[in-house]
Amino acid sequence: MTRRRGFASGVLAAAAAVAVSEALAALFNLRESPVLALGQTVIRLTPGGIAEAIIGVVGTKDKPLAVASVLAAILLLGGLAGLWWSTRRTWSIGLVIALVVAAAAAVIGRPYAYGAGVIACILAGLVVVAVLIALQPGEAVTESGRREFLRTAAVIAVATVIVGGAGELLGSRRRRRQEIERVRESLRLPTRGVAVPSGVDFGVKDQPRWLTPNDEFYVIDTVLSKPLIDPNEWELRIHGMVDREMTLTYQDLLDRGLKDAWITLCCVSNPVGGDLIGNATWSGVPIKDLLEEVGVQAGADALLSTSADGWNCGTPLEALMDGRDALLALTMNGEPLPVAHGFPVRQVVPGLYGYVSATKWVTDWEVTRFQDFSAYWTQRGWGPLGPIKTQARIDLPRGSAEAGKVMVAGVAWQQQVGISSVEVRVDGGPWQKATLAKVPNLDTWVQWTxxxxxxxxxxxxxxxxxxxxxxxxxxxxxxxxxxxATGYPGIRVSIT
Structure with a gap:
């Protein structure tokens, strides 16, 4: 067996194992396949600085990159197992066992772990061994042996594609996603489309609109597979340093009535002048009302909120109790929250970056103290409080323009504080005052020209x-x- 053939057989064995694990995940009705569980573990273990560097380079494509990286690693390690199979059989089997253990540990470490997921990992490992036995029977390298290898490899490759395709077509997650979308679209919530206030949008050609459509709103989270939650099954448990523990259902929130609020959200990963920011109207139940209802005890200074996927963050209680429009939101721009934005319920807190406030798919609140916990991003090096900084962005012109009158336009923001002026300068010259549009409150960005x-x-x-x-x-x-990030936003423009 040549080294090239040995490596190829290992890669094919790993691919077959991945296909089988995906099909078994569908058969066992798992919420997450072993591959996705491995990807989530990689994300969880990635140091904050490295995670931030990756987001800075690839932006919102970091999740597909994580899955692709895990798949590439599995295939490469499979190739290594194939290389060792003929000459170092013990090492090869040991590597396969290590992969099975790593995948099983990833499955067990997820919030919704299932024993069937571990079984899928073990069976996938057995598939690797079976394929290697089939492709490397130990015969001498001959022309007939080469033809037999190609025939067997072709059969296994076709079977891999069929099994993987069947897993995707029959996947429980696909069915679940379709089911949740039907439920979401059938909801008739007591909300209305809130009209864009007069004077907030200059209507400048090619400038992003003041209202960000749902499908254009930035998405940043740590999940490879968005939680799919039926609102009829959703619950929020409120506990910790409270006088009265409480569990809320989706209907409980509806019964309390929904409040509308224009709020701009932005991500702490947004570079100066970046686009990880959006403005929408949100409808939900004031968080302050719920916390007052359960009775916050003396000494508490934080709300630890946890998502259905296990992600968590700590929010200063002061920011939730000072009267700002901090909401448990059910709608976004007049429709039920999209799944990518936290359906059925998420947090929206103006004035704070999302990593300390904007928990999507939220299912648990613990009233506590910052000194008693370390949340997902803060234990990776981010600050615990996350107040929004004063920022401006330049949207126009883009790249080049003709000499004469040129429109320079952008947005500026500091939620909970507001913007009084924006100034512009060219080539380090004197600052020139821009014209500001109107805003409905202090919690949205403002356009300027x-x-x-x-x-x-x-x-x-x-x-x-x-x-x-x-x-x-x-x-x-x-x-x-x-x-x-801080600093002045700047762009280079070629005038012809």
């Missing part, structure tokens, strides 16, 4: 915002770690 008499050449445009308390945006350049 400035007319530039552009002359031919290469130019740099910068912007800075000043908040309503008179504090200007800082020029100090800082990375997103530990609590948000």
């Amino acid at each position: 400035w007319q530039w008499d552009a002359e031919p050449g290469e130019h740099t445009i910068e912007a800075r915002a000043t908040n309503s308390e008179g504090e200007p945006q800082t020029s100090k350049i800082a990375d997103v770690l530990p609590d948000g």
